[in-house]
Amino acid sequence: MGRMTHVLTALAWPYANGPRHIGHVAGFGVPADVFARYMRMRGHDVLMVSGTDEHGTPILVQADSEGLTAAEAAAKYNRIIVEDLDALGLSYDLFTRTTTGNHYQTVQELFTTLYGNGYILQKKTLGAISPSTGRTLPDRYIEGTCPHCGFDSARGDQCDNCGRQLDPTDLIDPKSRINGETPKFVEEDHFFLDLPAFADALNAWLDTRTGWRTNVLRFTKNLLDEMHPRPISRDLDWGVPIPLEGWVDRPDKRLYVWFDAVIGYLSATIEWARRSGDPEAWKRWWQDPEAVSYYFMGKDNIVFHSEIWPAMLLGANGEGAGGGEPGALGKLNLPTEVVSSEFLTMEGKQFSSSRRVVIYVRDFLERYSPDALRYYICAAGPENQDSDFTWAEFLRRNNDELVAGWGNLVNRSIAMAAKNFGAVPEPGELEDVDRELLAATRTAFDTVGDLIGANKVRAGIGEAMKAVAAANKYLADTAPWKMKEDPKRQGTVLYTVLQAVSDLKTIMSPFLPHSSQRVHELLGGEGVFAPMPYIEEVADLDEGGATDGPYPILTGDYSDVPKWESVPLVPGTVLEKPTPVFTKLEPSIVDEEIERLNA
């Protein structure tokens, strides 16, 4: 990557049918934020965008169950999710929604371009609808008796008992899981994205990809062996209208939620640009061939980001088998890398809101600090394989690593300097041990930085913690508390360890921004060290969406971030006796939390 590059950091769009749990933020939020924060510190022009995904049947189902309209339910959960992501310190440039007028326009623009280039087919299909509402009933919401094994609550797409894939019309005595009525199977007109037309172009593109996690690449290549046209419309009254004559005014036809949701990356960038006062600014991330884009998500979303979204972009660029011309948005960049995480499980079980195997972000942050959660996710998250969250492990990671390692280093070194000098001491001649410690933390900038850049967050924070251990060892070896009779040497040692702490707070800041800010202040620093996002209430920029009034966006000013480098401490800077940066937890929380889960 060159000196200054435009880096789009695109995070999966949380679905707004409920609060998000810690598995969600482990999958897309924290890893992406670490990456974005680091890239900014390296001087790149980062844009981090996402928003809530608010269309589709599950929103309608949730709204019905709460006696709300879809727009009300979406707004409610949008706000909750925004507050949670803010509390975690995820440094979005814009976190918006898919119900904005701007999003509707962008989606329709892309549809129109794809349609004009001939990549959208119209076909008749047999689909299930709910007789009482006229809405499409997704296969998953239909249950009945499995024709193969007789299991009586097989779903329309698959039998959970025998594992066979089903067609809902195969089910004996099908019923809606939403209200128990018998679905009606009707012949409907729908639009399809002509995925097979992109097989060659996608293969060629994938062959140019480097650095992807092997499982993501392998999975994607496998998908390309068998591609079918994919429906992009539904019989629903909630979603983006289809921008074709004879369709756009129909209240019962909408674009399928996945089609509009992936376009959010583009529409959110455009919204950000318009709000920034430079409406053309979005092009720097989407049209500049030198710009790069990293997409973060959980593994269940790989197909949308590595196959379908690139296919849509190719189609809009006129680069599928049928050719064509770029539309009004010009020629758009395909993803540089699709960074997919695996899944976090919870005490050995899969997260499930309905079975109450869940820890919501909000509940977690009511009792524990955001950096405690961020540390756990960075150090033990599901990066390359599923990982299990247990409260016992959380306790251990927090107390034995974060508090006893990094927190203790900060506390002991600043406390000693404050007590003996009241300031950053003036160093004398450095000895070999001193130089070795400083060299070790300087080296950590490179090793940790390279790992973050390669999206190896676990290894990255592990290396950072090794540097922490080296500083603790340095103190054990030099024992400055025994140097009362030699204040000059004591000052040199304390200066050295404080410089190491200062470097480490910089290195830690992508992972643990809240506590790095605290360490910055404990070292006598002023101003913002690790910038935080904030919530702003805004009005929709355009008519025609479904936002239902002002809504909260998450944004921030990250223009003045510190550089990813060692900054010399200034001797004489006043130091106060520090208060602990991290909270040590009582072992009893393990039982309390497990009790809470079972309550």
Added chain:
RNA sequence: GGGGCAGUAGCUCAGCUGGUUAGAGCAGGGGACUCAUAAUCCCUGGGUCGCGGGUUCAAGUCCUGCCUGCCCUACCA
């Protein structure tokens, strides 16, 4: 049914294109120190690398079969 990933010390995990006695952190045991949220530092025991075949001078690492878990298979990261 099809496909992907994983199965390495008590626990959580590293082990890239196969190559000397398989590594780390934590937990356990022993010791040192006292600046610090009893934190820190040093030493230390512990593994038939899921199971069975095969390729090779050589396999945790490649091939094959099986077992187990997770995920995708057209709307939950």
